[in-house]
Amino acid sequence: MIVADYIIKFIIFSFIGWIYECTYCTITTGHWDNRGFLFGPICPIYGVGALGAMVIFNELPMFEAGDTPLWKIFLVCLFGSAVLEYVVSFVLEKYFHAMWWDYSKVPLNIKGRICLPASCGFGVAGVVLVKYFFPWFLGLTSGMSLHPIINEIVASVFMLILGMDLAVSIASITQLLTYLDDMTEKFDERMEASVEMVTSAPGVLKEKMTEAPGAIKEKMTEAPDAIKEKITEAPQIWKEKVSEVPNVFREKVQKMDRKQKHHLRSIATFKMKEKSPMYEKLKKALTEDDKRGH
Numbered sequence: 001m002i003v004a005d006y007i008i009k010f011i012i013f014s015f016i017g018w019i020y021e022c023t024y025c026t027i028t029t030g031h032w033d034n035r036g037f038l039f040g041p042i043c044p045i046y047g048v049g050a051l052g053a054m055v056i057f058n059e060l061p062m063f064e065a066g067d068t069p070l071w072k073i074f075l076v077c078l079f080g081s082a083v084l085e086y087v088v089s090f091v092l093e094k095y096f097h098a099m100w101w102d103y104s105k106v107p108l109n110i111k112g113r114i115c116l117p118a119s120c121g122f123g124v125a126g127v128v129l130v131k132y133f134f135p136w137f138l139g140l141t142s143g144m145s146l147h148p149i150i151n152e153i154v155a156s157v158f159m160l161i162l163g164m165d166l167a168v169s170i171a172s173i174t175q176l177l178t179y180l181d182d183m184t185e186k187f188d189e190r191m192e193a194s195v196e197m198v199t200s201a202p203g204v205l206k207e208k209m210t211e212a213p214g215a216i217k218e219k220m221t222e223a224p225d226a227i228k229e230k231i232t233e234a235p236q237i238w239k240e241k242v243s244e245v246p247n248v249f250r251e252k253v254q255k256m257d258r259k260q261k262h263h264l265r266s267i268a269t270f271k272m273k274e275k276s277p278m279y280e281k282l283k284k285a286l287t288e289d290d291k292r293g294h
Helices: 002-029 044-059 070-096 116-142 148-199 201-209 213-254 258-266 276-291
Strands: none
Touching (some): 002 148, 044 070, 148 276, 213 276
């Protein structure tokens, strides 16, 4: 019964966290932004943080929400959120080589995973939760207690849906990583072929010079024309190849399914150097595609 109650509260807090995250990102980006690791309308990291604060300040004898000074609540929530963010970011980066948030441009950050301003913000949010939201929420839910069996059924359904969402999300991210690998390989091959074609002109002269002595004079008269032709063609070939790049990314994005687009939007950056440039180009193409209303 207690476990089922915690599971339901965890889902509720995760949903509230998702609303906050999406609202904040939508305001900052100017368009609807479905944030989070999962597809469903929850951000588990907020659920873990809020539930942890509830347990600490309402269940542990050393803390009592009514008597705990504000500075102590602030510090506990600040350090607790910092540890939680760092651990979750480390795990996601280790297994998916990606970061769903990146504080690298914010002052006083540690590897872009946490930063003092954000942790202070969560500390203030913790004070609001502990002092005002939790008393109201617990008072509201205490009068809405479900039958123990119904409570356990609801919790089981929530966990089943969460497990399915987690499995689908991991599979989708893995597909996106494979997709990026394939695109990177094909893009590199095309660009290498273009560069080789552009830079091959000087080799024409060398090839002509190594031919039979009797034909040197004849070939030398042809070499300047051949070199001139290569050099004349090079800028146009390079221009055509480069002009194809945006269209290639736009076409690739339009062929992505909804799950891949979700993770392409929600991931802040890739930590693998070979994937990061391709990811940035795809995300830019997706952003432009969203603005056009596709």
